[in-house]
Amino acid sequence: MDSTVLLGKATGEIGGFNETMAAAAFEEISHFILRCQFASIVIVTFLSGVLVMQLFTYFTYQRNDKIWTRAIVAWSASWTLVITCYYWVYISYLFVDNFGDWLPWLEVRWLAKMPVFDALAVIPVQSFFAYRAYLLMNRNKILLAVLVLLLTTAAGGAIGTTIIFGEQETLFGASVSGPALITWTAVTTGADIIIAGCILAGLLRSKTGWTHTDKLITRLVRLTFEAQLPPTFLALAYVLEWSQTPSSLLGAVFQSLQSSAYTVGLLFTLNSRIAFTTVDNDTRSQQTPQVFGMSNINNTRRPTDGIQVDVQTYVHDDQPYEYTHDRKGHSKADSLSDGDTERGVVFENGSRAHLTAGSNAV
Template identity: 30%
Template sequence: MTSSLPCYAKKATADDVRAFLDHFLLGCVVCECIRYYRFIRTDKNLIVFIVVTSVACTLGHTVELMVWLSDIFVWSYGSFVSFAEGRYLHSYLLVDSICTVLVQTFYIDRAYRLHRHWWPLALLGPITILAFASGVVIAQLMAYKLTMLDPSLISLPRVQVAAYISNALSIVADAGITFAIVYGLHKNKTGWKHTDSHLKGLIIVCFEAQIPALFVAILTTIFWTTKVEIAILCLLVHTKVYCTGLLITLNFRSKPGSTTSVQSYSHRSHDLSGSHELSDIGSKGLGVMIQMETETASHQVPVYSKRSKVMGCDAEHASTYSTTTHHSRAESDHRFAQQEYGSEWDSTAALYHLPRDEEKGQAFSG
């Protein structure tokens, strides 16, 4: 009994580390939930259901872990048997499988809407369903004979096969989702600076949301038979990593109903009044839906304005400059012309091409 005390001490230290990581990631989830609150009324019911259920699973995991630690250090204090109870791990695996399949369903739906094609559903859907089914099977197998965290149970052939199948399918599903979304965003690049910059940000967010979950699944597969303590640690943070990535992806939008709001300008070559078209382009979800709202602001130079006198010409001459400017730039301008000329955009096109000194002299002499 004395020789086994260091092992129990190490086990207690490992439980403390797991509890710290669990509470730390729970704080990240709570912060992202507060940020997501503004999108609840504008998001679809399916997305809100996935978010609420995932957060509930995450909170359930934390509550279960606190009950587990209370059982160890309060209710069953002095009994080292409570360190090795497996009933908590069984329910933990079930809740983890539910949360994982919900988050993966959200990403598959985003990939389907991004590509506007059925192939993400056909390829990734069955893999996700099989991963969920294998996770439930391994939880039931462990619950059938698991009363203690005995390493010999982990080494049983059927448990190993179910564990490797579940982890392998999760890895394939996460990698496939990441590839499908990144490929879809990269394919939709337009060549305009503002749009491509936003798509680049979405690609980075996709990697930030998916790579940690993929990394945790790989570690769980590696240490399942060699170091079960590390595998259990990965399982404890698995749900919170998925939920945090989901909320970060949804909170990337700058305002409810869209992912970002990019203001861009375009010349209208047929308009002689110096008007410009202001477009508000927003993408919903992962850049899937493109919504455009246009507002036209027309600015004309008054006939007897001081600006006309300073330029040395009357209103008709100013209108001629505006027309020449529009026609000379009609072929090169586009709706993202703001990034070419900078943010200081003047509504009067004649100010961009002031008359030369010689023309000014002629205008004043005339």
């Protein structure tokens, strides 16, 4: 691959194409591929900025998270940022080092490495969600085996795409890597669909009838859609586009966004735990406990003003029989220090307690 590029620079040809032939080959689609490259670098850079902010939030508030979760975040985020920098170097090579030349657009050495880079960033993220699906499905061993097989196949397809596509002399030979690339993207999409479906099924089965729990599960279901569907649709769009126009650079746009979409989705899921914890604490401090199957809208606490407490005190003579026999005629009411009158005590909140002495005490 590199020898082909060196030979092309020496002879002015790549894969039998010289500058004039390359310009003629790209003439009809020149505006389209230029828009694709500019759009991809803008979107990738924007997502990298979002990723950096998410990383700051994650390591600020969740630095005590499980070590393997932090390792996945650090690994995938690092490779995503590497891909962004790599893509910037590629764009600089096309528009700065070789400005006005079309022959470098035929080189495959830059795009051929992207599948392996994507796999290094994406598969750990998929493994994280696959483990969550495994737990939600009651540690289903069959599901775990299927997901491991799919992720391993996706890794093999990415490596195969890099090897086969990298052996081609020009971009127009991209169709040769079709089986490996379709295997990689299709298996990636299939794994995403299975993982998302299992997570949703596990969450829906977790509903208990308690209002607070069910509302939390509903939010988690919505979160799963928001985090999982964008990268899934992106992978699906990539395989559909490549099957129609394999040598078009529109596929390179989808490929450059893939790692960013997965990593941003992962951190979106992890950072949402902060919001869930905050809302849960506010709910617990402001509302009454939940009643099974009932909403808490009308069960908020109300002030307890104007409560009156009536207290009646009775004195029971429990003296021994001999003492009672000697004290015949002694009235039990004499033991009351406040006589036979009723006294009221007013408390700070305006409530009133009455102390009543009854002459017919029992």
